[in-house]
Amino acid sequence: MVKKQTYTLDEAKKNLEHYCVYQERCHKEVKQKLQKMNMIPEAIDVIIVHLIKHNFLNEERFTKAFVRGKFNIKKWGKYRLTLELKKKDISKANINQAINEIEDENYYKTFNDLAEKHFLTLTDKNKFKKKKKLVDYLLYRGWESHLVYEKASELIE
Structure with missing residues (x-):
């Protein structure tokens, strides 16, 4: 039987800080990562609040970086950008704000x-x-x- 790795709250926080520093993440990605780490829902909420409070996680910043990157590198149009961001549960306001930054x-x-x-x-x-x-x-x-x-x-x- 394979023993599942367990994490303390502090270990999980550190792990997710590194995860968010490596590249911009949205809340959904962070939540999925924590679920894969077998964290309980209460711990997930505590960690997400910690990441937001310490500016590791910022949905507006993520959305702008995503739009810039996919537009400049993959040459995606506005429909595809919107669709992909909706899949990540990004708010309509954040999507519109980021897309409107494209001249x-x-x-x-x-x-x-x-x-x-x-x-x-x-x-x-x-x-x-x-x-x-x-x-x-x-x-x-x-x-x-x-x-x-x-x-x-x-x-x-």
């Missing part, structure tokens, strides 16, 4: 660059298949459908 000029430039770059990789001879692949690619990344269809029509005549 429109930068947003549209990123979209156009991504669309044009992907368009150049498409080798289909059939223009309808080519258009569908471009549209699917951009929609999957969470770009608004009106932008996607306009750009696809512009690139594929």
Whole structure:
């Protein structure tokens, strides 16, 4: 029989402080981590309050970092960013605040660059298949459908 590791409250606090310092975390991730550590609900609440009070855990900061990172690195659009943050139980206010920090000029430039770059990789001879692949690619990344269809029509005549 495998003996499950147990943690004292202080050990768990230290462990989670390191977990939160390594990268920004949301409350849901921290709670899941504590549950995997077999902590009781009362201890989970105490630790989460401790992390928030000592600024290891900050949902607003997490949301902004998440949006910046996924937009700049993975080139996700607003729909995908919103969807992924909702999965992490982030409040609507935090989501909107973080997404509104993306400058429109930068947003549209990123979209156009991504669309044009992907368009150049498409080798289909059939223009309808080519258009569908471009549209699917951009929609999957969470770009608004009106932008996607306009750009696809512009690139594929």
